[in-house]
Amino acid sequence: MTEIRDVLKPAFINFDLQATDKLAAISELASTFVSKGVVTNESVYVKAVMKREEESTTGIGFGVAIPHGKSAAVTEPSLAFGRSQAGIQYDSMDGKPVHLMFLIAVPETSNDEHLRILSKLSRKLMHEDVRQKLMTVTNIEEIYQIFE
Amino acid sequence: MKIVGITSCSTGIAHTYMAAENLEIAAKKRNIEIKVETQGSIGAENVLTEQEIADADAVIIAASTSVNKDRFNGKRLLEVDVTEAIDHPDDLFDRAPNAAIYTTSADVKSEAKAEKSGIYSHLMTGVSYMIPFVVAGGICIALAFAFGGINAKGELASAINELGGIAMGLMWPILGGYVAFSIADRPGLVPGMVAGMIASSMNAGFLGALLGGFLAGYTVHFLKKVLKLPPAFSGLLPVLILPVISVLFVGLVMKFIVGIPITALNEGITNWLNSLSGMNSVLLGLLLGGMMAIDLAGPIGKAAYFFGVASLTNLGVGETSMVMAAVMVSGMVPPLAMALSSTVLGKNLYSKEEREAGKSAWVLGLSFISEGAIPFAAADPIRVLASVTVGSAITGALSMIFKCGIAVPHGGFFVFLIPGAVENVLLYVLALAIGTAVSGFLVTAVKVFSQKKQTAKE
Numbered sequence: 001m002t003e004i005r006d007v008l009k010p011a012f013i014n015f016d017l018q019a020t021d022k023l024a025a026i027s028e029l030a031s032t033f034v035s036k037g038v039v040t041n042e043s044v045y046v047k048a049v050m051k052r053e054e055e056s057t058t059g060i061g062f063g064v065a066i067p068h069g070k071s072a073a074v075t076e077p078s079l080a081f082g083r084s085q086a087g088i089q090y091d092s093m094d095g096k097p098v099h100l101m102f103l104i105a106v107p108e109t110s111n112d113e114h115l116r117i118l119s120k121l122s123r124k125l126m127h128e129d130v131r132q133k134l135m136t137v138t139n140i141e142e143i144y145q146i147f148e
Numbered sequence: 149m150k151i152v153g154i155t156s157c158s159t160g161i162a163h164t165y166m167a168a169e170n171l172e173i174a175a176k177k178r179n180i181e182i183k184v185e186t187q188g189s190i191g192a193e194n195v196l197t198e199q200e201i202a203d204a205d206a207v208i209i210a211a212s213t214s215v216n217k218d219r220f221n222g223k224r225l226l227e228v229d230v231t232e233a234i235d236h237p238d239d240l241f242d243r244a245p246n247a248a249i250y251t252t253s254a255d256v257k258s259e260a261k262a263e264k265s266g267i268y269s270h271l272m273t274g275v276s277y278m279i280p281f282v283v284a285g286g287i288c289i290a291l292a293f294a295f296g297g298i299n300a301k302g303e304l305a306s307a308i309n310e311l312g313g314i315a316m317g318l319m320w321p322i323l324g325g326y327v328a329f330s331i332a333d334r335p336g337l338v339p340g341m342v343a344g345m346i347a348s349s350m351n352a353g354f355l356g357a358l359l360g361g362f363l364a365g366y367t368v369h370f371l372k373k374v375l376k377l378p379p380a381f382s383g384l385l386p387v388l389i390l391p392v393i394s395v396l397f398v399g400l401v402m403k404f405i406v407g408i409p410i411t412a413l414n415e416g417i418t419n420w421l422n423s424l425s426g427m428n429s430v431l432l433g434l435l436l437g438g439m440m441a442i443d444l445a446g447p448i449g450k451a452a453y454f455f456g457v458a459s460l461t462n463l464g465v466g467e468t469s470m471v472m473a474a475v476m477v478s479g480m481v482p483p484l485a486m487a488l489s490s491t492v493l494g495k496n497l498y499s500k501e502e503r504e505a506g507k508s509a510w511v512l513g514l515s516f517i518s519e520g521a522i523p524f525a526a527a528d529p530i531r532v533l534a535s536v537t538v539g540s541a542i543t544g545a546l547s548m549i550f551k552c553g554i555a556v557p558h559g560g561f562f563v564f565l566i567p568g569a570v571e572n573v574l575l576y577v578l579a580l581a582i583g584t585a586v587s588g589f590l591v592t593a594v595k596v597f598s599q600k601k602q603t604a605k606e
Contacts, residue, residue: 020378055158056212060234066162086380093235095335095372095386104161112190115161119188122162123169126234 004079004147007117010140011036012080017088017101023050025088026067029080029103039105041073048073049103059092063135064125068104077114078105079121081143083134100125100134121147151175151244152196152204153184156211157230160189167210167233168194174237187215206244208233217250225250228269235333239273246276246501267362274327274361275526278319279505282519285316286512293515298559298566316519320348323526324361331365332372335386339364339394346402352410353446354522355529359406364398410447417451429470429548436471437478437544437583441537444482444525445518453479457557468553468571476516477552477580478544480560482536483520484513484580485587490524494592497599502527513584516560531594539587546579 012032019025023046030046033039048069052058059065065088080103087097102125104118124130124147133146153171157163168184175182185196196219201207206224209215210233217225226240226247233240289300289312296305324344328336343360347353352360371390417439424432439452456475463469490498490506498506505523512520525532553571556563563569570576 052159056229056231058162060163060166060231066166068159068161070159070161087383089376089378091372093231093333095390097383106159106161106189115188115190118161119165119186119190122165126166126169126173 004117004121005144007077007114008079008081008143008147009036012078013140013143014080014082015138017082017084019084019088020086021089022053022067022091025082025084025090025098025101026050026103029082029101030105032080033074033078033103033105036078038076038078039071039074044073045069045071045105047071057091057093059090059098060125061092061094061096062128062131063087063092063096063099064102064131065090065092065098065100066102066104066122066125068106070106070108072108074105074107076107077110077118079103079118080105081134100131149206149241149245150181150204151206151208151241152200153182153208153233154187154196154211154215155184155209155230155233156187156213156215158212160187160213163212163230163234164188167230167237170234170237171208171210171240174241178238178241180241187211187213206247207250208240208244210240220250223250224248243273243276246499248499270327270330270362270365271358271526273330274323274325274358275523276501277326278323278526279501279523281315281319281322282512282523283505283508285312285314285319286515286517286520287508288312288315289517290511290515293559293562298556298562316517317348319519319522320344320354320357323354324357324364327358327361328365328368331362332368335372335390335394336365336368338391339368339398342395343398343402346399346407350403350407350410351414351447351450352406353443353449354519354526355443355446356402356406356410358526360398360402363401364394367398368394414447414451417448418454421451421455430545432471433474433478433544433546433548434541435544436475437481437547438537438541440475440479440518440544441482441521441540441587442533444522444533444536449479449518453557460555460557463555468555470548470551470553470571472557473552473554473570473576474544474547476554476558476560476563477547477576478540478583479518480513480516480580481540481543481583481587482513482518482525483509484584485536485539485591486521486524486532487513488584488588489592489595493588494595497592497595514561516558528595531598532591535591535594536587538590539583539585541583542586543579543583546582547576550575550579552576552579 019028034042039045048071049067058067082101090098155164155167164186168186186193207220209227210230212230224247226244288308292300292305292309296302300306300309321341321344325337325341328340340361343364344357347356347360436452439448456472459469459471487506487509490503509520550572
């Protein structure tokens with residue numbers, strides 16, 4: 001049984017993003033994928049993410065963004081979480097800066113188990129109590145608890 | 149209420165599910181029963197059954213991909229972008245029950261409509277928020293006439309009259325505001341409402357308010373794209389910077405660029421009308437009647453109305469004005485004609501919301517509140533305005549031919565009831581009935597014809 005911890009690995013969690021703009025923030029999180037080898041080519045992957053952003057912003061409001069890219073440079077479906085207290089300039093639907101960012105990486109072909117986890121996570125993000133918890137959690141285990 | 153929905157997005161990983169969840173959350177809050185099918189990269193999940201579709205009152209499709217709609221033949225179907233379900237799901241539940249009925253044979257039409265649907269859906273959002281204001285305001289004014297006579301005399305009547313005026317006056321900011329809201333979300337509301345108020349204060353009518361709403365919406369939409377601030381300040385964007393800049397820009401454009409031709413138009417028409425004194429009275433009635441309907445209390449209608457009011461100033465005791473009579477009775481035609489068409493002649497041509505507005509349009513028409521036709525005109529301007537103008541012009545001319553006259557500038561049907569207030573009152577009613585019937589049949593026929601033409605094209 002695949003679980004959230006199989007896609008959101010501890011290495012992909014960053015409680016204090018340094019970047020203040022969209023591209024830098026996405027790159028900052030994407031580099032964690034590269035460090036574990038789930039993304040083989042950072043620039044190809046980031047390009048796929050930014051192309052998706054051009055279609056329409058993934059800054060869905062309430063300070064949350066879920067940039068995502070599907071690319072052959074991805075070897076297994078993965079999820080990274082980044083938090084920024086200062087806020088990231090993101091061109092969100094409600095014009096406000098982003099504090100919680102989930103970066104999703106999906107290979108061209110992947111099994112449904114992983115995708116199902118991502119879909120469940122997306123649904124959870126719509127709930128205000130979940131977002132509030134994410135703003136205040138301090139360790140990785142707590143994040144897993146929120147999504148389980 | 150039962151709703152079924154489908155969500156889908158281009159990558160099918162995140163938005164599909166966020167939209168579904170948000171629709172479910174919003175539905176729960178409103179006690180709406182909902183089932184949402186997600187069409188993501190996992191494939192379709194939570195698939196809608198035939199029975200569920202049959203039982204549903206409306207269908208919401210929130211997708212940025214093309215979703216097969218064959219299953220929804222004959223259902224009220226609202227199609228929006230997937231982001232709308234994430235951003236303002238609540239609004240969709242207001243719009244879905246009034247959405248157009250989907251028919252499979254209309255596939256070609258819906259494609260051609262896709263380009264238009266953006267602007268059209270903004271328009272309809274504005275209109276649907278505006279309707280209750282027109283209805284509440286209009287009915288209050290009519291009640292005030294009923295209690296206090298045509299001058300709304302007495303404390304209660306004058307209070308109700310004032311309430312009606314306030315509710316009615318709010319229709320312009322609401323129309324402008326919610327058109328802009330539909331285009332640019334929440335930041336559009338402020339400049340849109342301001343533009344609507346300006347349109348109202350310079351007598352630019354509903355076309356002015358619509359124009360202001362679109363101007364405000366697209367201005368904010370553009371500002372949101374180009375304004376980039378350092379993150380420390382970006383929190384100020386929605387609360388300070390966008391509202392101030394958009395209000396300044398839209399407000400000044402409305403006042404100085406849109407306003408100048410409108411003011412010139414107002415003055416020009418008034419001067420022109422004054423130069424017509426001595427014109428054949430039947431032609432004058434035809435002209436004034438048409439003017440009363442052509443922009444529904446906009447600059448042209450207002451000019452005709454004040455021309456009528458001016459004709460009252462030199463009246464001696466017991467005298468009546470034929471000009472005023474023609475103006476008032478023809479101003480009653482548009483709402484009555486739309487009421488006739490939407491509640492009697494062509495019910496299925498209109499949405500549920502419009503049919504409800506049609507019922508109150510009877511009362512508004514009888515009270516000489518031409519604004520009662522605005523919801524219909526805003527939704528389908530050319531066909532509606534052309535049709536009601538023909539009937540109003542005929543009524544205006546007939547009123548002159550029948551030598552009808554009145555000595556008061558308002559009151560509608562309530563004046564008819566006062567013995568001796570209307571010269572040739574029975575013929576006056578006949579003039580009204582003829583114009584209403586002509587416009588009512590005309591607008592119904594034009595709408596049927598345009599629907600047939602759409603179907604034939606396919």
